[in-house]
Amino acid sequence: MSATPLLELRGIDKSFGPVQVLRNVALSAYPGEVTALVGDNGAGKSTLVKCISGIHPTDAGEFVFDGRPVSINNPREAAGLGIEVVYQDLALCDNLDIVQNMFLGREKRSGIVLDEPTMEQMAAETLAGLSVRTVKSLRQHVSSLSGGQRQTVAIAKAVLWNSRLVILDEPTAALGVAQTAQVLELVRRLADNGLAVVLISHNMNDVFAVSDRIAALYLGQMVAQVRTTDITHAQVVELITAGRSGGLGLAADTGANGNGAPADSTTGGVS
């Protein structure tokens, strides 16, 4: 779609004490596209997300946001740029309703009084903009929502704030089939509305269903970032598990093995 990335990371290094978690990582996220970030457990996905959202400072490397070099030192600065993260464990308060959750920490006020009508209206408009039709009332407690609906609220919360880049950490991990489809549809709609979306997922079906690009991390290194249409299921699995697949990924120690996709891949897809 668009030629210039909204967020571009170059040469990101990050160590926790003696352990180097990210090594010279580059990542681009384009507006209007879903970039899937894949990698095995411990590959550094979560660390990378926390670096982008300002929770962890990086040791080296540069951030380019919207063509300008920026530095992100804390979550507030990330939010200021329009970067929102939807975490795996959702971070919703069960005892509050949908509107209260969406505006938590950033309530609209008139004077010292909460401006409930404005908040309710904005929440309704945001959900309508995402074509969410599944919630009955905006004033129902989040505790009464299904897993998919909660995820929807968490995502809607992220896009409420003129956000431009939304990072989703395993949004479908705990969902059933129908709810997964619902959330993926929502993820696609975010991108179609012009946002840059980074989707972290272990589920190859989800990744191929919804993403435009795939970025694969392997042991802290970005081994490939390619268009989803240019890569196969099996290749992605190889990138995740071995760090290379055919001509993609890390340079092989024993020489490259041609440029075709290896046909002997036994994995038909990771769940």
Added chain:
Amino acid sequence: MSTTAVTQEGPAAVAPPSSIGSHIRDYWRRVRGGDIGALPAVAGLLALCTIFSIMRPSFLTAGNFANLLTQGAAVTLIAMGLVFVLLLGEIDLSAGFASGVCAAVLANVVTVLGYPWYVAVLAAVLTGLVIGTALGFLVAKVGIPSFVVTLAGFLAFQGVVLLLMEEGRNISVRDPVLVAIANNNMSPVLGWALAAFAVAGFAAVQLLRYRKRAARGLINDPLAVVLGRIVMLALVLGIAVYVLNLERSRNVLITSLKGVPIVVPIIAVLLVVWTFVLKRTSYGRHIYAVGGNKEAARRAGINVDRIRISVFMICSTMAAIGGIVAASRANSVDPNTGGSNVLLYAVGAAVIGGTSLFGGKGRVLDAVLGGAVVAVIANGMGLMGYSSGVKYVVTGVVLLLAASVDALSRRRAAATGNR
């Protein structure tokens, strides 16, 4: 928002305007789903009053009604503060003796040192504020569980009261203003005026809210329900003021005793103020958020430690006000002020009223309703001539009952996916 295409039909706009029938059905569904709110407290209050009225006709007299209000006032005030701590899922076991310490400070300043009453009240309230800040700091910043911190406070403050009373002496409080708080009544006219003002204020707030929401096309409670609430409040206040304005003196020639006790509007004002803080300000919203999911609150940029410290400050300050009322009612402060059953009655009041011990659920009104239940039990059992032993046992059973209702409604709510 600007990044999303805004269409005119949102979930709120699509929803049909609710009728009275659907409103009642909705309420019933919530109750069945475990969101019972103040229902047990109100039902219990009605049942207790009915039983006591039948068994002891003297229970249902204007004199006893006024008595009840002043008896329950101190516990209710402490319970109102405890609601804030309970909302975070914390506990303040020291609130009872904190109120004792503040009462002792009050008595010392006004009687021993001879300062005017307002200086004494200020000193007592400031003492409460300092105690709360210290407790909150230890809980939030040092990281000691609130149960332990306030248990230590419970023991230590008991000692502080003794020290301030110089080993068990009893200091009388004679200042006319202080004594008036729990012992004098407002003139009947003033009582009616305040009641009318309260109803008018409530009506204005409710109707304005209704209009504002209607104008924006948001879901509204049916107008009949809104009006019903206003009429209900007017009825309750009207009956209460009417009864309290009856002559209660046994011999009118010696003294006339009628009017609303002065402590009632004090509780009412604090009830309105704290309810406003909890429901209509972002600070109150953040208290609920921290009580519901601390991690979510932290990620939303809420300063969790500040919220935790502040609720202990509110709790101890309300305990100070409770202590002042207790001192006023007894005309004196002794080492047992705020001691024995005061704390447990206060916790019981909050829980009986519907505040959850697990955090995240509760209202200041709960403390008032629960305080009324506790006061009715103590008063009614006293009239029946039971010993204090029986009173303790019954109050304990009621507290246990309330806590079980809380726990069971949570289980039911979890089963129906409704909290």
